[in-house]
Amino acid sequence: MVRHVFEDQAIDVSHSNPIVVVGGGPAGALAAANLARAGREVVLFDEKLAWEKPCGGGITHKALEQWPFLAGTEVQRNWINQCELIAPSGRSVKFDLDRPLAIFSRQVLNGLLLQRARQAGAEVVQRRVVGIEKQGNGWRVSSQTDIVNTACVILAAGARSGFRKQLSQPFAPGDLMATAGYYIPGRSNLMQIRFLPGLYGYVWLFPRADHLAAGICGKLQSQTTAALRTLLEECLREQEIDFRSGTFYSHVLPSLSAAAFRQTTVSGNGWAMIGDVAGLVDPITGEGLYYALRSADLLSQALIAERPHAYSTLLRNEILSELETAAGVANRFYNGRWMGQPVLERMIQFTTKSAGFRRVMSDMFAGTQSYRALRPRLYRSLPAMLAEILRNIRRSPGTRNHTRFQPRTAHSS
Numbered sequence: 216m217v218r219h220v221f222e223d224q225a226i227d228v229s230h231s232n233p234i235v236v237v238g239g240g241p242a243g244a245l246a247a248a249n250l251a252r253a254g255r256e257v258v259l260f261d262e263k264l265a266w267e268k269p270c271g272g273g274i275t276h277k278a279l280e281q282w283p284f285l286a287g288t289e290v291q292r293n294w295i296n297q298c299e300l301i302a303p304s305g306r307s308v309k310f311d312l313d314r315p316l317a318i319f320s321r322q323v324l325n326g327l328l329l330q331r332a333r334q335a336g337a338e339v340v341q342r343r344v345v346g347i348e349k350q351g352n353g354w355r356v357s358s359q360t361d362i363v364n365t366a367c368v369i370l371a372a373g374a375r376s377g378f379r380k381q382l383s384q385p386f387a388p389g390d391l392m393a394t395a396g397y398y399i400p401g402r403s404n405l406m407q408i409r410f411l412p413g414l415y416g417y418v419w420l421f422p423r424a425d426h427l428a429a430g431i432c433g434k435l436q437s438q439t440t441a442a443l444r445t446l447l448e449e450c451l452r453e454q455e456i457d458f459r460s461g462t463f464y465s466h467v468l469p470s471l472s473a474a475a476f477r478q479t480t481v482s483g484n485g486w487a488m489i490g491d492v493a494g495l496v497d498p499i500t501g502e503g504l505y506y507a508l509r510s511a512d513l514l515s516q517a518l519i520a521e522r523p524h525a526y527s528t529l530l531r532n533e534i535l536s537e538l539e540t541a542a543g544v545a546n547r548f549y550n551g552r553w554m555g556q557p558v559l560e561r562m563i564q565f566t567t568k569s570a571g572f573r574r575v576m577s578d579m580f581a582g583t584q585s586y587r588a589l590r591p592r593l594y595r596s597l598p599a600m601l602a603e604i605l606r607n608i609r610r611s612p613g614t615r616n617h618t619r620f621q622p623r624t625a626h627s628s
Contacts, residue, residue, distance in 0.1 A: 233258045234518070235356045235365040236337075237344045237378065239265075242490030242507035243371030244328035245282075249515035251335035258365075260358055262343035265326035267398065270466075270504075271421040271428055272321050273406075276314035277582030278505045281512075286317060290327050291424040293318045293404075298580060301409040302563040309405070310566060313577040316406065320423050324504075347378050354485060367485050367523070369514065371507075374469050374491040382488065383480045389436050390494070392416060392470040392501060395444040396430025397451075397461035403427065410559045411446060414438070415549045416501075418450050429458065432468065432501050440465045468501050469494040476539035482527045487514050495534060498542045505582055506534055540586040568604040571596055 234250055236243045239261025247259040273295075279286045295316045301307040333339050346357035353366045370378055379385060403422035410417050416433035431447040444463070451458045471479070471494045481493045489495070490507035497503065510530060517526040553561045565572040575592065578584035584592070 232353065232364060232366045233338075234367045234369065235260070235354070235363055236369045236371055237261075237347065237356065238371035238373060238376070238490070238492070239263075239329055239339065240325060240371060240373060240490060240507065241328055241504060242511045243369065244325065244332045245508050246369055246371065246489060246511035246515050247332040247337040247339070248328070248335040249512065250518060251332065251337040253515070253519045255518070257332075257337040258363055259329075259332060259337055259339045260342050260344045260356070261339075262341065264339070264341050265322050265329055267320060267322045267464075270321055271419055271430065272319040272324060272423060273421060273502070273504070274317040274319060274324075275502075275505055275580065275582030276316070278508065279317060281505075282508060284331070285324075285327075288327060291320065291323050293402075293422055293424045295404065295406045295422065297405050299405055299407045300563055300566060300576075301407070302560050303410050303412040303557070304560060306560065306563050306567075308563050308567040310573045310576065312580055313574070314581045314583075316580065318406070318421050318423050318428075320426075344372075344378075347381060352485070365485075367487075367518065370486065370488045370492050371490050371511070372492050374467050374494075374496075376492045379488065379492050382483065382486050384478075386469060386471075386494070387475070389434070390469060390471045390475050391435040392432045392468040393435045393438060393440050393443055393465070394430055394432045394468060394501075395440050395447060395463070395465045396428065397447075397458045397463055399427040399429055399456060399458055399461035400425075401427050401456075409450060410549075411450075414446070415546075416443075418447060420454075420456075427456070429456070429461070430464075434470065435467065468503070469496045470498045470501070470545075471496075471538070471542055472498075473539050473542040476535050476542055479535070480527075481530055481535075482514075482523070487523070487526055489514055493530075495538065497538060498545045499548055506538070509534060537586055544586070565600065565604065568607040569600045571600045571603060 233256035236247045236257060236259040239259055243259060247257045251257045274285055295318055296312050297309060298312055299307055299309045329339055342358040344356060344358055347368060348355045353364055354368045356363045356365060356368060370382060372378060407420040408417055414433055415437055418431045421428040429451060431443045433443050448458060469491055479494055481488050489510040491503055493510060495503060495506035495510050513529040514526045517523050548558055551558045566576050
């Protein structure tokens with residue numbers, strides 16, 4: 216037995232080449248759990264373990280079906296059945312979601328997944344990895360206090376990880392989004408997404424079980440974090456939401472171009488990347504939790520089957536091609552026009568006036584509507600939607616501006 220000793224904990228590994236997972240977020244924790252459950256020796260390193268990462272924390276219906284324990288385990292979450300979309304003009308629409316979203320605090324979600332990894336037999340170590348170096352046919356992974364040799368290293372350390380450039384090409388500035396936000400005391404049952412004039416991104420208000428996650432994202436090359444924070448605070452003041460008692464956060468997200476998705480390298484001899492560090496984030500919505508978890512599953516399947524090189528093919532066929540499609544239309548979504556109006560304005564108008572389009576939007580939020588199948592579906596149903604919209608316009612020609620997001624205080628019933 217090889218024992219790697221640390222100041223306040225030890226790793227017990229029954230042979231000298233365990234699989235090493237660097238990063239304890241959803242992707243890394245699920246991969247560790249899958250591999251350990253299959254009998255593999257796994258060591259997972261993460262400096263923070265369960266922590267409150269800046270992110271909405273929404274888990275789609277598609278993800279809940281894929282991983283039922285996310286819905287069934289007794290942990291704190293908030294079930295959301297209603298969404299409000301606000302166009303740059305201020306026009307808004309509220310609509311019911313056919314299938315609810317589960318919104319988690321990331322501390323709770325990460326803690327749940329890490330606990331499952333421990334229960335499966337993975338060694339979970341709270342240490343910062345300071346080095347990953349090629350050594351012969353394997354890798355030398357250095358933590359703050361010790362070294363582990365491995366034939367396989369899984370990088371799941373998030374978009375900011377400096378180790379990505381050692382294994383693959385680094386992210387270009389144009390392939391990143393900046394985010395800024397606040398965790399604000401309060402409760403609500405309404406999820407709100409607001410688009411602002413000229414912003415390649417959006418403002419979100421995601422109500423978690425005991426606080427609101429308010430945030431904003433924008434292309435890193437176009438917006439500084441300070442500018443995004445100012446825009447967000449203006450929106451919160453307008454909504455009469457007191458953010459002064461909240462906790463501020465900032466982060467970066469991958470938002471790859473179609474070319475970057477085509478060219479990205481996610482694995483090689485003895486290494487693989489999963490989750491955000493692999494760029495697996497929707498370039499339109501910024502949603503990455505489903506792709507993080509699914510990439511962990513696909514890599515685990517390949518490693519358990521002793522076909523590690525199959526991972527890149529599996530990922531390409533199921534995830535990268537879908538995200539490449541999204542990247543191909545992202546600029547048009549935010550800046551383009553459709554039927555004589557900005558796409559975002561038309562989207563809110565169609566959602567307001569067409570039950571058929573609301574079903575499309577509900578399916579998008581549920582994660583069951585793929586980008587690759589979206590265009591054919593829209594064009595197939597467009598005549599019926601237009602007829603429905605025209606009927607509803609004749610009945611109620613006026614438009615309406617958005618209502619205030621009204622959180623209940625943490626102490627209200």
